Each structure stands twice: as structure tokens, then as C-alpha cells.
Amino acid sequence: MGKVVLAGIGATPIGEHWEKSLRDLMVEAALKALEDAGVEKNVVEAIFVGNMSSGYLQGQEHIGSLLATWLGIPGVAACKVEAACASGGAAFHNAFTAVKSGVYDCALALGVEKMTDAPTEYVTSALIMADDQEYTAFAGFSFVALNALVYKAYMEKYGARQEDIALFAVHDHEHAVHNPLAQYRRAVTLDAVLSSPLVADPIHLLECAPTGDGAAAALICSEEKARELGLTPEVEVAASTLATDVLSLHDRDDLTTLQATVRAAKKAYRMAGIGPEDVDIVELHDAFTILGVIHLEDLGFAKKGEGWKLVKEGEIEPGGKIPANLMGGLKARGHPVGATGLYEIYDVATQLLGRAGKNQVEGAEIGLAQNVGGVGGTVAVTILRRMR
Amino acid sequence: MSYMNSVPRAWRERVTKYRLIGGRCKSCGKVFYPYRSFCPRCGSSDVEKIELPKRGKIKYFTVVRSAPAEFKKYEPYIVALVELENGAVVPAQITDAEPEELREGMPVEGVLRRYREQGEDGIIEYGIKFRPVVGEE
Ligand SMILES: [Zn+2]
Numbered sequence: 110m111g112k113v114v115l116a117g118i119g120a121t122p123i124g125e126h127w128e129k130s131l132r133d134l135m136v137e138a139a140l141k142a143l144e145d146a147g148v149e150k151n152v153v154e155a156i157f158v159g160n161m162s163s164g165y166l167q168g169q170e171h172i173g174s175l176l177a178t179w180l181g182i183p184g185v186a187a188c189k190v191e192a193a194c195a196s197g198g199a200a201f202h203n204a205f206t207a208v209k210s211g212v213y214d215c216a217l218a219l220g221v222e223k224m225t226d227a228p229t230e231y232v233t234s235a236l237i238m239a240d241d242q243e244y245t246a247f248a249g250f251s252f253v254a255l256n257a258l259v260y261k262a263y264m265e266k267y268g269a270r271q272e273d274i275a276l277f278a279v280h281d282h283e284h285a286v287h288n289p290l291a292q293y294r295r296a297v298t299l300d301a302v303l304s305s306p307l308v309a310d311p312i313h314l315l316e317c318a319p320t321g322d323g324a325a326a327a328l329i330c331s332e333e334k335a336r337e338l339g340l341t342p343e344v345e346v347a348a349s350t351l352a353t354d355v356l357s358l359h360d361r362d363d364l365t366t367l368q369a370t371v372r373a374a375k376k377a378y379r380m381a382g383i384g385p386e387d388v389d390i391v392e393l394h395d396a397f398t399i400l401g402v403i404h405l406e407d408l409g410f411a412k413k414g415e416g417w418k419l420v421k422e423g424e425i426e427p428g429g430k431i432p433a434n435l436m437g438g439l440k441a442r443g444h445p446v447g448a449t450g451l452y453e454i455y456d457v458a459t460q461l462l463g464r465a466g467k468n469q470v471e472g473a474e475i476g477l478a479q480n481v482g483g484v485g486g487t488v489a490v491t492i493l494r495r496m497r
Numbered sequence: 498m499s500y501m502n503s504v505p506r507a508w509r510e511r512v513t514k515y516r517l518i519g520g521r522c523k524s525c526g527k528v529f530y531p532y533r534s535f536c537p538r539c540g541s542s543d544v545e546k547i548e549l550p551k552r553g554k555i556k557y558f559t560v561v562r563s564a565p566a567e568f569k570k571y572e573p574y575i576v577a578l579v580e581l582e583n584g585a586v587v588p589a590q591i592t593d594a595e596p597e598e599l600r601e602g603m604p605v606e607g608v609l610r611r612y613r614e615q616g617e618d619g620i621i622e623y624g625i626k627f628r629p630v631v632g633e634e
Pocket residue numbers: 522523524525526527536537538539540541
């Protein structure tokens with residue numbers, strides 16, 4: 110089987126897009142990806158749309174066909190892919206397997222979420238659907254509450270301090286300043302983070318990814334097809350994997366490791382023929398500060414219980430051991446849930462293509478994106494590699 | 498409402514939720530809630546259906562200060578993972594206590610309480626909440 114290459118990427122800014130609908134966001138991201146690739150829309154043979162909550166928040170399902178219709182390419186294969194906050198990564202995985210297998214030569218993976226039309230408590234209701242409705246949501250848990258328990262378990266097990274873990278939010282904001290697509294392009298201090306209101310103890314508001322609207326897309330092709338179209342592909346998809354863990358925390362023996370990350374990463378490193386030490390940049394799914402720390406460990410960049418040290422010692426900055434979330438991460442770039450997996454891929458590609466401006470890591474060749482659904486019920490890992 | 502107003506669903510879950518019906522895996526020993534045919538740890542089908550004890554301790558708790566729509570009127574309230582005497586872990590609310598009175602490891606006991614309402618005209622859903630055991634501190 111030949112290589113799968115990234116032909117183009119596109120994304121809308123993340124924010125409160127009151128003037129744009131779900132379909133407007135999808136069409137905008139799709140057109141940008143096609144324009145970036147320099148191809149016509151009729152090269153797209155299949156569309157996979159990652160989205161979590163269009164049914165609940167917009168009363169709209171069947172958005173694969175909706176996008177094909179509004180993009181003016183009815184007839185293509187198209188469907189929605191859902192895996193909570195990992196919907197985008199899962200959509201990309203579907204597109205990858207579709208092209209890798211040879212069934213399609215060219216597929217569009219797109220993620221979209223429109224969250225700001227609804228009042229906060231309804232968004233909170235939508236997000237807890239990522240966990241078990243009959244037992245976890247029934248008991249009144251919010252999604253933040255579940256992560257609060259993970260936070261407590263981590264601090265108890267490893268003796269880590271909140272002021273060290275919360276630095277992840279400060280890091281994200283610092284880099285979002287230079288990302289034109291980011292939702293919050295301003296720096297925050299650790300004091301501001303730790304004095305913001307509690308959402309679910311011990312998690313403060315500024316430790317949580319915000320709600321926002323956005324869509325991001327990646328056009329992928331077989332290398333052969335790309336060359337046939339006259340393209341000169343610069344980035345290949347070296348690996349795309351998906352793994353699960355038991356859905357809910359109450360079924361897990363250890364709350365401080367996301368087994369789905371460990372599993373998806375192991376498969377991805379094997380598929381790409383690399384190890385964690387070969388990764389130049391990483392985009393982590395830090396929906397909450399504690400998750401950023403845990404992901405550094407579960408992806409193999411730090412020993413268990415020591416992820417926070419990488420943050421504190423500057424090792425996730427450009428020039429550090431493993432530069433992470435250099436476009437602002439979920440906290441400051443933003444987290445339109447079903448789109449996030451594609452934004453991460455967009456951000457990794459932006460680095461590999463040398464388009465990251467002030468956030469550019471010189472010579473970045475291999476980048477990894479990790480996208481988490483729920484409290485780790487699903488994890489998608491993508492590895493992109495610059496082609497020589 | 499974020500979930501279906503459904504009488505059959507609440508009826509279907511009543512025994513599991515009111516009596517805390519869980520499972521014990523005869524293959525790896527895991528005890529879990531709720532009952533299902535396959536062990537969440539090892540996947541074995543050699544699972545025995547058991548009624549779980551109503552006493553245990555708070556494993557981890559937190560305070561929900563920004564609640565889903567159907568719980569909005571109750572915020573702030575306390576949710577926890579409660580580890581029962583046989584090791585099963587149950588997601589539940591803590592009741593009859595303020596957050597400041599609680600700590601991880603504190604002994605608790607189950608009581609049948611109201612959880613959520615299916616709107617103005619729908620049914621009320623009940624389940625087990627846990628409260629601190631008085632005098633066992
Ligand atoms: Zn078992």
C-alpha cells in the first residue's frame with residue numbers, strides 16, 4: 110500500500126460565530142482546505158464529518174449529506190462520525206483508512222461544532238452525553254466534575270501540586286497570542302488562573318477549555334492520486350489510530366492513566382516506525398490542565414507522575430524536549446468539541462509546513478496529534494511526517 | 498431536557514438503581530456497578546449478578562457548581578465515586594452534608610432519594626445517594 114498524503118488544510122477562526130450557521134462553518138473550512146490543496150471540489154470522493162452534538166444543539170443530524178449538498182457535490186460518499194470530543198480524530202481516522210485501503214483516492218475529513226447558540230447549562234448537558242447517560246449523567250455529574258475526580262486522584266497519587274499543573278493554561282494562552290485562528294489571543298497569569306471561579310473543585314474556570322464554534326478540515330489523498338493531480342505533497346500521514354477504554358471512571362482501576370491513549374499511541378508509533386523520542390512537536394487534548402499533564406505521560410514523553418515537571422521546566426516550549434500545544438491548545442486556541450481533532454491536525458501540519466510564524470519550531474519533521482473523547486473512552490492519535 | 502422523557506427507561510432501570518445490582522467477575526475478581534454480562538476489566542462472561550452492599554467510603558468527591566440543565570436548580574451539589582465495602586465503585590451524589598464536612602475516605606451509607614424529574618408533567622426518577630455515617634469518624 111502506498112502513502113497517504115495531506116493535500117490541504119483549512120479552518121475557520123474559533124469563536125462565537127453568531128453570524129454563521131453550522132453549515133456555513135463546514136462549507137468555509139472545506140473550501141479553505143480545497144483552496145490550500147489547489148484542487149477543485151470534484152476531486153473529493155468521500156466526506157467524513159466529525160461532530161458530537163449537532164442533534165442536540167442544532168436539532169440537525171445527517172450532516173454528511175447536508176455538507177455535500179451545501180458544498181455542491183451531492184453524490185459523494187458522506188457521513189457523520191461521532192466519538193464525543195474525539196469525533197474529529199475519529200473522522201480523520203475513517204478518512205485515512207478509506208484512502209489507505211484504496212477504496213477512495215481522495216477524502217475530506219472535517220470536524221465541526223457550534224456550541225454558542227445554546228445556554229451554558231444545555232452545553233453542559235450535551236457534554237455529559239460523552240459519558241454514561243443511565244448511570245453517570247443520571248447522578249448529576251457534569252463533564253468537568255468527572256475530570257475533577259481525575260485531578261484529585263492524580264494529585265493524591267503523585268503528590269503533584271495544583272499550581273504546577275495549572276501552568277498548562279498559562280502556557281497555552283502565551284502561544285495563542287500568535288495564532289490568528291485562536292479564540293483567546295491573550296496571555297493569562299497563574300494567579301488569574303487559580304483565582305478564577307471554581308467549576309467543579311478543584312478545577313477553576315481558567316483551567317477549562319472554553320466553548321466555541323468552529324470547523325477544520327483536511328483533504329487527504331493517496332500519493333499516487335496527488336501526483337496525478339499535479340500536486341507536490343509535503344506532508345504524509347505516517348499513522349492514524351483509534352483506541353478505546355471502558356467508558357466511565359467508575360469502571361477503571363486507575364484514574365490517572367488514559368489507557369486509550371497508551372493503546373492508540375503504541376499502535377501509532379508502530380505504524381509510523383518511530384518512538385516518542387522521534388516526535389518534534391505534539392498537540393495534546395488538554396480540555397483541562399490536568400489532562401495536558403497526564404497526556405505527556407501516557408504518550409511516552411514523561412514518566413508517570415512527572416508530566417507536570419516538563420511544563421514547569423519549560424520542556425514543552427520551543428527548544429524544549431517536546432514542544433506542545435504551540436498554537437494555543439484546547440485552552441486558548443479553543444475546543445469546538447467535534448472539530449478539535451481536526452484543529453490539532455491543522456496545527457501540527459501548520460508547524461511541519463513552516464507556517465507557524467512566531468510559534469514556529471525550526472526543522473520540525475514529525476508531529477503528533479492526540480484527540481480524546483469523553484474522559485478517555487476514545488482516543489485518536491495521528492502522526493504526520495514531512496516528506497523529504 | 499437533555500435525555501428522553503421516558504417512563505419505560507426509568508422502569509427498566511429501577512431494580513438495578515434502587516437495590517444497587519452489580520456484578521462479580523469469577524475470572525479476575527473485579528466487582529462492578531451496574532451489572533452487565535461482560536467484565537469491564539477482563540471481558541470474561543463468567544459474571545455473577547449480585548446485590549451490592551449499601552455501605553462504603555468516599556473515594557473522590559467534587560462539587561458541581563455549573564450543572565447540566567436538568568440539575569441546574571440543585572447547584573451546587575456534591576457528586577462522588579463511592580467505593581463500597583466489597584470494592585465496587587458507584588457514581589452517586591452525596592447528601593445530608595456540606596462540602597466542608599466531607600473528606601476522601603469518609604464512611605458513607607446509601608439512602609433512596611430523588612435524583613431528577615422528567616419535566617413538570619413527567620415522572621420523578623429515584624436512586625441511591627450516600628450520606629456520612631454518623632458516629633463512625
Ligand atoms: Zn474480569
